[in-house]
Amino acid sequence: MTTNAPPGAIMIVGALVILLLRGRRQAIGALLITIMSLVSLMFCSRGTYGTFQLFDYQLTVVRVDGLSLAFGYIFHIAAIIATIYALHVRDGTQHAAGLIYAGSAIGAVFAGDLITLFTYWEITAVSSVFLIWASRTDRSYKAGIRYLIIQVGSGVLLLSGVLLHVRDTGSIAFDHLIGEDGAISHASPGVILIFLAFGIKCAFPLLHNWLQDAYPKSTVTGAVFLSTFTTKLAVYALARGFAGTDCLIWIGVTMTLFPIVFAVIENDLRKVLAYSLNNQLGFMVVGIGIGSALSLNGTVAHAFCHILYKSLLFMSMGAVLYRTGTCQASKLGGLYKSMPITAICCIIGAASISAFPLTNGFVSKSLILSAAADHHMIAVWLLLLVASAGVMEHSGIKIPFFAFFAHDSGIRCKEAPKHMLVAMIIAATLCIGIGVFPGPLYSILPYDMTEAYVPYTVGHVVGQLQLLLFAMLAFVFLVKFRVYPPETPSENLDTDWSYRRAAPAVVGAVYFVGGIVWRALLKLGRGQVDDVLYVVRRICAPPGIFARTWTTSGMVIWATILLGAYLLLYYIRVAP
């Protein structure tokens, strides 16, 4: 039995139904709808369907192939986990926004043409901002507005790019957009705009600030949704349209490296996760840039696994925030006594993100590293290793260490609520399960590889263990030489400073100088913008010339002037 329902549509329609329900039923309804949507996806037939005519263009709303299916499955799994995690929420807006957001992201990965993609692209932007606003604080409102402007801006770029692309090629199909040589500089302006739009959503370096700005300000449950969909949708779009684009390799490498410094010195643990999200995206982007079957499969696998452990980490930090009311590293510590299960789940997530053998991070990341090695990209390979060590420092150790161990903050709270634990345990089980039995994951990877990939070779395992153990050693070493992690917030930051020294100081310096220049440029630009706004306000806001009610004679004079101008113009144009 197969169905032809557009994937994601059930969720979007369901969200409207949810709004009619009240209280507990909303949460349960959301869960049921998500599960229904997954079931419908399992029975959906491959191929393209749902074509319809939007004025001159044949839209292909649904295209089911290997790549979209892989993303479709993991998006569904993540949505189910996130809805379980959100069962306690009694806020219809959040449930509906979460469902629409997930549904439109799923719709987007199955979109067969650029217009459908654009439509879903904008729906994800608009629906997700409600998850940030749902915190209902002034800070979250402002951050939400900034987030919305950037996301909608990405959509406008996408639409502009699509228009130019359609004009050049006459096709709205969403296929491979980049030329054979893989150079973005040779692409048409339309394709470059599309690339930029994807880049903003994928949080490319310098286009990334919205992510760290908005995600930590979203609600406890909202962050779990947010961490899954927006950026991975962009990864999917890049994999579909820009596989093998050379510049992506270096963009990806930069993405893996630069957040390390920020993540290490950041005090808000959810913000640390936001930075490490960026770092993980970098691995996927490198995989897309390399563009071989192995590396693209690596990207898909890594996106799959990353969604699991990243939402696991966001869930564990969310649970901490839910119970203690804070996510500041300096205020937390010693929570393993109060929240043992959350702590274990968090450690599993941390181990996965650090790519310990027997976790899913290991089986997916090694695909990308192997692809880099296969192509003899030695510099890329080495830098990715450095980045992996960095991940270990800031996500693998820092997150669980400061939240659950370190000095005892004296906070005694209850273990996370049951449904949160269930969600976390499901995610943790999947992390370990895929790590131990990578077969099923590899079997859904879209691209044919000449030989089956074996992650657990002696070389891989030993190499990874060396890396991880030395990273841990470095941590212990630093901690020992800076004496024990201190008790007060200020001294806690002191320890952070030592990490920063351990981190490549050069990167820090470059960012410092770059930051000054960037801010100066911004300030310069802002001055100009202020001037323009001032003039606009002078003439357009009441009582400016264009906003005031003109006198009757003023209106008539204008009509006369215009008539005179026309007459003069036409008088001159008379042929002699």
Added chain:
Amino acid sequence: MNQLLYHLPVLQVVIPLLAAPACVVIRQRHLVWLWATVVTWACLAMSIGLLMRVYPTGGAITYEIGGWVAPWGIVYHVDALTALVLVIVTGVGAVVMLYARQSVNDEIPAERHHLFYAAFLLCMTGLLGITVTGDAFNVFVFLEISSLSSYVLIALGRGRRALTASFRYLVMGTIGGTFILIGIGLMYMQTGTLNMADLAARLPAVNDTRTIRAAFAFFTVGVSVKLALFPLHVWLPNAYTYAPSVITSFVAATATKVSVYVLVRFTFIIFGAEFAFTDMKLDVVLLALAIAAMFIGSLVAIYQTNVKRLLAYSSLAQIGYMVLGISLTNVNGLTGSIVHLFNHAMMKGGLFMVMGCVMLRIGSVHLRDMAGLGKRMPWTMAAFVVGGLNLIGVPLTSGFVSKWYLVLGALDRGWWPIAVLILLSSLLAVVYVWRVIEVVYFRDPPEDAPTERCEAPLMMLVMTWLLLGASIVFGVWAQIPAGVSKAAAQMLLGVTP
């Protein structure tokens, strides 16, 4: 029956014309409303019938009044473009009439109801007549019928400012009408004919004369006043703001559209695209004014605090889009322009109807009084959101279809900066729509304000949603309006499909 079908073009105008005085005879206010409603719906049925006769097959209809052969007699002419505009006018009229009862009861003194409905029917007659006629002088006559009745209707608005607004419109409208008349007179002087088809045939021979050039100048400026093209728009904001809600919806959705239609018909068919655009470079002038209208209209709208006024300035910007499409002078641009006539009529008509509902319930359309209204009038305000999305041009709304064609038209012409400007001005629409949405949904109402639900009456709500719902339906299934518009654009440009 066939006989009746044959006479449809003239019945389209004659029926509302004769129905108007009947209103004064009936007098009883409920009956008058019923009568006007029945007449407008009959008109809608007729215009849909006409549209089906000329599109997708059938071709243009020429109807000779009284059997007098052109060019001596007056002919009525219906093609795809005409029929589309007829459907816009009668469609909005019909929806507005069902909506009108409660709103009119609230805003207009009971003893004037019969006059109101009579003037309304006359206004519609005028607009339909302008559209359907094939005679240049007839255009002026109907223009005056619609203008005079709309001055009356606007003056019926609450408050004394309605009177001054109406007076200012009267002054400007008369100047515009006179310029048009002078233009037509000069054409008559050179060619000795008033029949449009005949004019089109004779004008090329005398194109080089100063008389015709002066006629063209007078005519364009006159029409620019009527369609409120920047900088001749200044009568519009006050007229829309202070008119009764029903009239604002109807006039905003139809009057300027018909003027755009007149501009299109005269420039492309009568003067001819070659004379108007190649020789006279009207496209450059229109382009500059359209861009100015798009930006200044939107920017001023951003700073407005009266939502009706905000929407009025937004209309100014939207007129800019329509004129922009004309100035592109290619099939895609012109299609965008024509389809935007249709789409904007739905969205702006609907949005002004939303404001009518608000006016009815809270007695004000000022932003400061609308704080937190999203909770009190959820359905009404949801309709505003839909209309706002249309104004912005979000995909799956009809606004998107218009802008898509305009952008394609700009690219076809090789003017990609214009395409960028279209998108940029859409962002300005985001700002002014968002200002309202923020106040309505995210601002807390003042402490002493009532908090109970006060949803608009069902009929008003249904009619508002009918127009705005149609704007979504025709955004998703855009083949019908876009198809008619494309056929019209091809006809105007003489391109064989």
